[in-house]
Amino acid sequence: MTDLPNTKPPVWFWIIAVIALIWNAMGVMQYLAQAYMTDDFKSQYTAEQLEMINNTPAWATAAFAIAVFAGLLGSLLLILKRRFASTLFSLSLLGIVLQLYHNLIVIDTMEIIGPIAGIMSGIILIFGILILLFSKMASRKGWLR
Structure with missing residues (x-):
């Protein structure tokens, strides 16, 4: 297996990476x-x-x-253009899914907190999936080493 040449990522890569870092930092907070x-x-x-x-x-x-700290570390590695970011985003997504299972199925937070719990849970899940897919795409394009 040969590694793809390390190519320079476009500006939008950096924008997404910084957004991911901010998002995950808010999760840690x-x-x-x-x-x-x-x-x-x-x-x-x-x-x-x-x-x-x-x-x-x-x-x-x-x-x-696990969801927030793996996401934050993954975001840092994405900014550093490291392939291991995808692994951390996978771990983060697993944490998200487990947490959502507890919050939405086990205790039904939507009944206690209201519909915002479901909306925010959906946003978190979608962001987790998208950032994982983004990191895998960046790796395939040779932007990560």
């Missing part, structure tokens, strides 16, 4: 706010919603952490 139960985080939720969050099983919390 949300995870840390939830993990540390900051006052700002708690002010966004009702007592019932906070109880639901406090009762989240460890596996779902771990899935959240």
Whole structure:
């Protein structure tokens, strides 16, 4: 198997990579706010919603952490033009799917939080899929080494 020559990515590659980095950094910030139960985080939720969050099983919390931290590292590697970014985005997508399973199937957050939970979950899933596909395409085009 031969490696493709390392070609220069177009400007839109960098735009997407920076958007991915910002998106995943926001995910990490949300995870840390939830993990540390900051006052700002708690002010966004009702007592019932906070109880639901406090009762989240460890596996779902771990899935959240894996999703956001693997996504952030994948984004950094994408900016550094490293092929391993796709592996991290795959791991991130797995974390997203596990977390969404918990949130939408196990506890039905749409009933507790409302339709915004389903909308945001869909956006997160779509972004996870698209950034994974983007990283694989970038690798095929020889933009990643």
